[in-house]
Amino acid sequence: MATAGKTADKTSRARLGAVIKSARDIMRKDAGLNGDLDRLPQLSWLLFLRAFDALEDSRELLEDDYRPAIDKPYRWRDWAGDPELYGDALRDFVNGELLPYLKGSLEGASPRDTVLVDLFKDIHNRMLSGYLLGDLVRQLNQINFSSSDDIHTMAYLYESILREVRDAAGDSGEFYTPRPVIRFAVRQSFLSLGESILDPACGTGGFLVESLEELQDRADSTESRQRLQKDLRGIEKKPLPYLLCMMNLILHGIDSPTILRNNALVQMTSEFGPGSKVDVVLTNPPFGGEEESSVSERFPKGVQTKETAWLFLVAILDKLKPGGRCAIVLPNGVLFGEGAGTRIKERLLRECDLHTIVRLPQGVFAPYTQIPANLLFFEKTGPTKETWFYEVVPPEGRKSYTKTKPMRDEEFDECVAWWGGQERKGREENERAWRVPIADIEARGCNLDLANPEIGDDLAHRAPGELISDLISVGRETLSFLESIAIDMEGSRSLIAEVSGGDVPLVPIAEILKAERTPIEVDPDKLYRALGLRSFGKGTIRYPPVLGADLSKLRYFTFPENALVLSNIKAWEGAISITTVDDLECVASNRFLFYLPRDSRINIGFVRYYLLTRAGLTDVGACSPGMADRNRTLGVKAFERLRIPLPNREIQDHVVRVLDGIMANLTKAIEMNDRVAALRTSLLNAAFNGQL
Numbered sequence: 001m002a003t004a005g006k007t008a009d010k011t012s013r014a015r016l017g018a019v020i021k022s023a024r025d026i027m028r029k030d031a032g033l034n035g036d037l038d039r040l041p042q043l044s045w046l047l048f049l050r051a052f053d054a055l056e057d058s059r060e061l062l063e064d065d066y067r068p069a070i071d072k073p074y075r076w077r078d079w080a081g082d083p084e085l086y087g088d089a090l091r092d093f094v095n096g097e098l099l100p101y102l103k104g105s106l107e108g109a110s111p112r113d114t115v116l117v118d119l120f121k122d123i124h125n126r127m128l129s130g131y132l133l134g135d136l137v138r139q140l141n142q143i144n145f146s147s148s149d150d151i152h153t154m155a156y157l158y159e160s161i162l163r164e165v166r167d168a169a170g171d172s173g174e175f176y177t178p179r180p181v182i183r184f185a186v187r188q189s190f191l192s193l194g195e196s197i198l199d200p201a202c203g204t205g206g207f208l209v210e211s212l213e214e215l216q217d218r219a220d221s222t223e224s225r226q227r228l229q230k231d232l233r234g235i236e237k238k239p240l241p242y243l244l245c246m247m248n249l250i251l252h253g254i255d256s257p258t259i260l261r262n263n264a265l266v267q268m269t270s271e272f273g274p275g276s277k278v279d280v281v282l283t284n285p286p287f288g289g290e291e292e293s294s295v296s297e298r299f300p301k302g303v304q305t306k307e308t309a310w311l312f313l314v315a316i317l318d319k320l321k322p323g324g325r326c327a328i329v330l331p332n333g334v335l336f337g338e339g340a341g342t343r344i345k346e347r348l349l350r351e352c353d354l355h356t357i358v359r360l361p362q363g364v365f366a367p368y369t370q371i372p373a374n375l376l377f378f379e380k381t382g383p384t385k386e387t388w389f390y391e392v393v394p395p396e397g398r399k400s401y402t403k404t405k406p407m408r409d410e411e412f413d414e415c416v417a418w419w420g421g422q423e424r425k426g427r428e429e430n431e432r433a434w435r436v437p438i439a440d441i442e443a444r445g446c447n448l449d450l451a452n453p454e455i456g457d458d459l460a461h462r463a464p465g466e467l468i469s470d471l472i473s474v475g476r477e478t479l480s481f482l483e484s485i486a487i488d489m490e491g492s493r494s495l496i497a498e499v500s501g502g503d504v505p506l507v508p509i510a511e512i513l514k515a516e517r518t519p520i521e522v523d524p525d526k527l528y529r530a531l532g533l534r535s536f537g538k539g540t541i542r543y544p545p546v547l548g549a550d551l552s553k554l555r556y557f558t559f560p561e562n563a564l565v566l567s568n569i570k571a572w573e574g575a576i577s578i579t580t581v582d583d584l585e586c587v588a589s590n591r592f593l594f595y596l597p598r599d600s601r602i603n604i605g606f607v608r609y610y611l612l613t614r615a616g617l618t619d620v621g622a623c624s625p626g627m628a629d630r631n632r633t634l635g636v637k638a639f640e641r642l643r644i645p646l647p648n649r650e651i652q653d654h655v656v657r658v659l660d661g662i663m664a665n666l667t668k669a670i671e672m673n674d675r676v677a678a679l680r681t682s683l684l685n686a687a688f689n690g691q692l
Helices: 002-028 036-062 088-102 114-120 130-140 148-170 179-187 206-218 222-231 239-251 264-270 308-319 332-336 340-351 409-419 438-443 464-491 493-500 581-585 604-611 614-622 636-641 649-688
Strands: 197-199 232-236 258-261 278-283 320-331 353-359 373-379 386-391 433-437 506-508 513-515 518-520 527-533 540-542 556-558 564-567 576-578 586-589 592-597 643-645
Touching (some): 002 148, 179 320, 206 232, 232 264, 239 258, 278 308, 592 604
Parallel strands (some): 197 232, 232 258, 278 320
Antiparallel strands (some): 527 540
């Protein structure tokens, strides 16, 4: 029987997969839809109407006083199968009658459910061809939303489509929480039936769907299932995620999702009284956003800020019931933030037990942002006495995450085993876990950006065998690299020689690079990290955050990634680098110049490496006049007139690849020297402790 069930499930998935593929192929032909960010909303609102019609069928059979939420002829069953409604007539009906009706804007129309009006008020039919629209509707008619098998399979397929739109949306500033992070947060929140669960920034509904799947097997009666559906609540401001969330929850069996379309910060600050409180908050609020003054002014004076993540944290503290709990994804900036941030953290630590901070791996939201993130778990049960930190690291051999190689569930397994269950008993410090008493946190000004103490450990106290193993490993990698470079250099010596050959054109900087930086108005109450540059080509510095009022009185700018950056007072001694995505959290004073390539002929890394050569630094020095070193300033016009050798792009790329590899392995060589120096002491310690 089990085998038969699996076979049926595969058959259903294959059949519905073919339907959805055909539907998407149809949409790709329509000139009005450009990319998945157009196609998915179109598919979603039509799927919604198809699923909603099936729900109405069930209501009509079960409810004695049934009243349709959608009147004739606007129900799916009335128009989607009408053979006379096709081509231009179908398109005109959808645009001129159906959507205006669903938005509640037709004169004489009966009142619609407010959820329907909220859902459709920003929906438009983007398909230009009525014939393709008719073909799409016929495809969706093949889905049987009265069948539990079809609904389950459609939910699975829809989740996969959401992952695709996440990838597409990432290019326009939207990105969604990785599912392993969601599962871990839900699992370690130890949810119970009967608890109200809120995601105030619910996006496409990931936290709510995972909470449903965590609890639905325990809901063994109609009453408990209905209660569970009502207990899952969300708020979403943007129309596209709101639509996707509603469809996602309906496909997962929630007939009437309790999702509000509003700015959560406005919604939560408008609700008062015990009845508005919730037991659990699970959320990933927007990173780095700024709210309008009218929103921040709704909060108490001492904690008013435009930073969205901070305001969400304050609103959540107000929203939780006594004894309530929260799991929230927050960027590092919230952990070390000062000013209003310090006051918010003081309140958090005073009112709640911030028992665990899970430091997520670098790049968990890659490729959309490299901002480091954390999961904070706290309970509104009284003041914090100590906070445990746990550092999750990528699997061995993995340095970053990508669209095709995202984070996996099993990367949290060790943390789950360490957690100690709902009571958090038996936790022990190890190389990934450490605890900090509240007194130490308060002594640091409530700075929660606390690094793993094991990272900065004394190498000499490590076991000799461990150091020797490290040396062998690093040595082999370095030797292998040097051998490959030697072969590569030998095989391409003539190619590299072209860089300094007489046939390579000398091109003025101004012809290949363009200045690029954007001035900002510094907010005295906002935290800023200032960018700095190390001399001798050693890269950028990201200084600790300070309030805008404490910044120097210079003008400040934002700047792009992968830009050539020079210090106008230290460029002559090699304060030249390339900006990375991590640098983008900083602002730069007018003492720094930024340049981007004018076109694809230029590898910006090649320009940097040339400027750091003896010849390049000599030229930059000649552009930096001054009587004393401390007074030397880079002349911008003179620098932009500077002529540098520019071989073809193939040679530039080759030089950069070789030099990048050498620089990376120089770091490993330095690490080897540190370990060699520590090995002597480690061996002596082991010998006199009987461990040799």
